[in-house]
Amino acid sequence: MAVATARPAAPAGAPTGATFDWPAAAWDALVTGLLAGALGLFMVGFRTTDYGSAGLQFEYHLVDLLVACVAIFLGRLALTAAANGWPLVTFVIGAALLAAAQGLKLPSSFLTVVISMIGVALMLRALWVWLRRSSGGSAAIAGLSSSMGQGTQRLYPWFGAALLAFAVVMPFLPFADQKVMDLGILILTYVMLGWGLNIVVGLAGLLDLGYVAFYAVGAYAYALLSTQHGWSFWICLPVAGILAAMFGVLLGFPVLRLRGDYLAIVTLGFGEIVKIVLQNWVDFTEGPAGIGGIPGPTVLGHVFAEQAPEGKTTFHEWVGIEFSGNHRLIFLYFVILVLALITNFVTMRLRRLPVGRAWEALREDEIACQALGINPTNTKLTAFAIGAMFAGFAGSFFAAKQRFISPESFVFIESAIILSIVVLGGMGSQFGVVLAAILLIGLPEWFRDLGQYRMLAFGLAMVLIMVFKPKGLVSHRDPTVRLHPAGAG
Amino acid sequence: MEYFLQQLINALTLGAIYGLIAIGYTMVYGIIGMINFAHGDIFMVGGFIALIGFMICSLLGIGWAPLAIVLVLLLAMAFTSVYGWAVERLAYRPLRGSFRLAPLISAIGVSIVLQNFVQLAQGARPKPHASVITGSIKLHEADGFAVNLSYIQIVIMVVTVALMAGFTLLINRTALGRQQRACEQDMKMAALLGVDVNRTISFTFVMGAAMAAVAGMMFMMYYGVVDFFVGFLAGIKAFTAAVLGGIGSLPGAMLGGLLIGLIEVFWAGYFSTEYKDVAAFSVLVLVLIFRPTGLLGKPEIEKV
Numbered sequence: 001m002a003v004a005t006a007r008p009a010a011p012a013g014a015p016t017g018a019t020f021d022w023p024a025a026a027w028d029a030l031v032t033g034l035l036a037g038a039l040g041l042f043m044v045g046f047r048t049t050d051y052g053s054a055g056l057q058f059e060y061h062l063v064d065l066l067v068a069c070v071a072i073f074l075g076r077l078a079l080t081a082a083a084n085g086w087p088l089v090t091f092v093i094g095a096a097l098l099a100a101a102q103g104l105k106l107p108s109s110f111l112t113v114v115i116s117m118i119g120v121a122l123m124l125r126a127l128w129v130w131l132r133r134s135s136g137g138s139a140a141i142a143g144l145s146s147s148m149g150q151g152t153q154r155l156y157p158w159f160g161a162a163l164l165a166f167a168v169v170m171p172f173l174p175f176a177d178q179k180v181m182d183l184g185i186l187i188l189t190y191v192m193l194g195w196g197l198n199i200v201v202g203l204a205g206l207l208d209l210g211y212v213a214f215y216a217v218g219a220y221a222y223a224l225l226s227t228q229h230g231w232s233f234w235i236c237l238p239v240a241g242i243l244a245a246m247f248g249v250l251l252g253f254p255v256l257r258l259r260g261d262y263l264a265i266v267t268l269g270f271g272e273i274v275k276i277v278l279q280n281w282v283d284f285t286e287g288p289a290g291i292g293g294i295p296g297p298t299v300l301g302h303v304f305a306e307q308a309p310e311g312k313t314t315f316h317e318w319v320g321i322e323f324s325g326n327h328r329l330i331f332l333y334f335v336i337l338v339l340a341l342i343t344n345f346v347t348m349r350l351r352r353l354p355v356g357r358a359w360e361a362l363r364e365d366e367i368a369c370q371a372l373g374i375n376p377t378n379t380k381l382t383a384f385a386i387g388a389m390f391a392g393f394a395g396s397f398f399a400a401k402q403r404f405i406s407p408e409s410f411v412f413i414e415s416a417i418i419l420s421i422v423v424l425g426g427m428g429s430q431f432g433v434v435l436a437a438i439l440l441i442g443l444p445e446w447f448r449d450l451g452q453y454r455m456l457a458f459g460l461a462m463v464l465i466m467v468f469k470p471k472g473l474v475s476h477r478d479p480t481v482r483l484h485p486a487g488a489g
Numbered sequence: 490m491e492y493f494l495q496q497l498i499n500a501l502t503l504g505a506i507y508g509l510i511a512i513g514y515t516m517v518y519g520i521i522g523m524i525n526f527a528h529g530d531i532f533m534v535g536g537f538i539a540l541i542g543f544m545i546c547s548l549l550g551i552g553w554a555p556l557a558i559v560l561v562l563l564l565a566m567a568f569t570s571v572y573g574w575a576v577e578r579l580a581y582r583p584l585r586g587s588f589r590l591a592p593l594i595s596a597i598g599v600s601i602v603l604q605n606f607v608q609l610a611q612g613a614r615p616k617p618h619a620s621v622i623t624g625s626i627k628l629h630e631a632d633g634f635a636v637n638l639s640y641i642q643i644v645i646m647v648v649t650v651a652l653m654a655g656f657t658l659l660i661n662r663t664a665l666g667r668q669q670r671a672c673e674q675d676m677k678m679a680a681l682l683g684v685d686v687n688r689t690i691s692f693t694f695v696m697g698a699a700m701a702a703v704a705g706m707m708f709m710m711y712y713g714v715v716d717f718f719v720g721f722l723a724g725i726k727a728f729t730a731a732v733l734g735g736i737g738s739l740p741g742a743m744l745g746g747l748l749i750g751l752i753e754v755f756w757a758g759y760f761s762t763e764y765k766d767v768a769a770f771s772v773l774v775l776v777l778i779f780r781p782t783g784l785l786g787k788p789e790i791e792k793v
Contacts, residue, residue: 041568042537046541046544046545048616050617056617207593255778257778258781261590266777268725270774272766273771276766280764458598459597459603466591467595470591
C-alpha cells in the first residue's frame, strides 16, 4: 500500500496556474487506487490462517483494503494537484486524511498510523509549494541549499569529532546502563561492518551480497580456536582477520573478472554456500545447534567474572574495584570502538594511496583503467580482501561478545542490512555510514513495537533512496576528474 | 535403473518450474541489462495467489479440477502481472540512466519489501494446501520398485510445453514480440523508429511475471505448500538456470532450467540432500568463470 503512494508526482516542471485538467487527474488517481486494490486484493483482502484440523481458512480484510485504496486514491489526487499548482487542495485532503485517521475508528491500528502519515506528508508537500511560491521563500531555499552543501561539507570533521567525543565518554554517563551499552556495541559493530563493506561497495564499486560470509568466517575462527584450542581473543583476532581475507582472495580470484551484477549474484551464492556448510558440517561446526561457551576477551589475562576460574585472576580484583556486570560491556564497547576506528583510519589512509585511487577510478570506468595499465583483477582483489579482513575482525568480536554463535546469525538478510547501511549513508561516505547505522540499527531497537515492520522499512528505504536520492543521506565523495560529464559510467 | 527413471521424471518436473522462472530473468536482462532480483519473490506471490484462488474456488463450490485449474491459472497470471508491472513502474523505471548498480540495489529492496509484505499480510508460517490432483500412472515396476508418473507431473509438463510454444509464437510472430526484440537489440534506434520503449519494457515485465505466476502455481500444487521465503532460493536457482543457458536466450532459459533441475535432483538422489543447494550454486560459479556466455548465449561486447 505504501509503495503505491511513493509514486513520483506528475512532471515537476508542469506549468502552474488554472490550466489543470481535473477529470484527467481524477481518472489517473482512480487508476492508481484500482491498481493498489488489484495488488492487495488477494494478499491483503484474504488472509489465510491455519486452523489446525479445519485446514486453511480465510480471515477477510476487504474493508481494510477498501480504506487503503480510498486513501491512495485521495493521496494520488492530492499529489497531482500539488504538482499542478493547487496546494490548497493538497493541504485540505491531507488534513482530511489526518482527521479521518484520528477521528474514525479504522479496522486496524496499522492503517491509522499509515493514513495519518500520508496526511502529514501531503500537508508538508503543500507547505513546500507555498514556500517555493513566495519569492522570499524560494530565495531562502536556494541560498540554504547551496550554503548547506558547502557548509555541511566543512562541518563534517567537526560533527565527526563531536560524535567521537560522545562515543568515548558515553559509557561513563549516568544513563549508560546495560541496555544502552548493548545498543552502543551493536551500533558500533554495524558501523565497523559498514565501513568494511564501504571499501568494497563504496570505493571499489563492487556489489558484494555475501559480505556476511566473511563475518561468519571470523566468528567461527575465533569460536573454534578458543573453545577447542584455548587460544585467547587477542591472538585469534588477527588470525580471524587473515583467515577471512584469505577467503576473500579465494573467492575473489575466480569471480572478480565478472561484470558488476554477476559478481553480486555470485557473492550471494557464496554467502549461502558458507551458511549451508556451517549448518551441515556438524563434526566441525556443531551444525545448527551452534557453538556455546565461547570465552570473552581478557585484559592482560584477567577475565571478567565474579569468581575467577582456576589459575586466573578477575579484572575487578586486579584493578581493585567492586565487581559489576557492566565492566565487561564497557570493555567490549571500547574494543569495538577501537576496532571501528582502526577500520576508518585504514580506509582513509588507503584512499590516498595509489591503490585507493585505483579503486575509485575502477568504480568510475573499468575500461579506461585497463587502458591506463591498472590491473582490474588485482586491484579489485585487494579491496575485496581488505573488506573481508575487517568483516573477520568484526566477526570474532561478535563471537566474543555473544559467547554463542550459530548459522542463524549469518543469513542473507544480515548482508542486506549492512548493504542498506552503506547505501543509505551514501556509498563511499564514512560519516554517512555512522548516521545510517544509528538510524537503521538504533531506532528499531529503541522502538521494539515496530520490529515487525523493520525489514519492510529497510527494503522501502533502499528503493526510495535509489529513486529519489541515489547519493544517500550524505553525498559520497565525487571523483576529482570525470571522463563523462554526466556520470554515464 | 528404476530409481534413475523416477529421479529423471522428478528432475524434469522441477526443471520445468525453474525454466518458467528463468524466462523472466533472461527477458529482463536481455532488454534492460539488469538482474531483476525481485523476480523470485514475484514467483512466490504467484504461488500465494494460486493458493488463495484454489481456496476461493472450493468456497464457491467449483469442484471439477480442470475448471478450477484453468480459472486459478488465469487469475494468478493476471494478478501477478500487476505486481510485475507495478514493480517496474515504481522501482526500476525512475532509475533508467542512473548509475550502474542502482537498479540492482533497488531490486534487492523490492525483494525485501515483497517478502516482508507477504509475511505481514499472510503470516510467516508455511501454508499447506491439499493437492488438487491426486493419483499417478505406474509406468514400470521391477524388484518391488515402481516408477510413477503422477498426474500433477503430467499437468506441469503439459502446461509448461504449451506455454513455451505460445510464448515462442508471441515473441517470433506478433507485433509486440517484434518490438520486444527490436528494443533488445537497440533501444535508441527502436525508439527512433516509433517503438514505444516504455510500454515494451512494461510488457516484458508483465510477461515475465505471468510466467513466474504459472511457475508459482505449479510449485504450490507440486509441493502442496508455500511460504513467504520460497522465492529466494527458487529465484537464485532460476537465475543460475538463465545464466547456464545463456542469459538473454529464451531456449537457453528452458534448457538451463532443465539442467539445474537434473543437477539438483540427481545430486540429492545420489549424494546428499543437505548439499543440493550448494551444487546449484557451484554450477553458477563454475559457469560464470568458464563460460560466462552460457550454453546458448552470444558473447557480450562491452562498449565504452
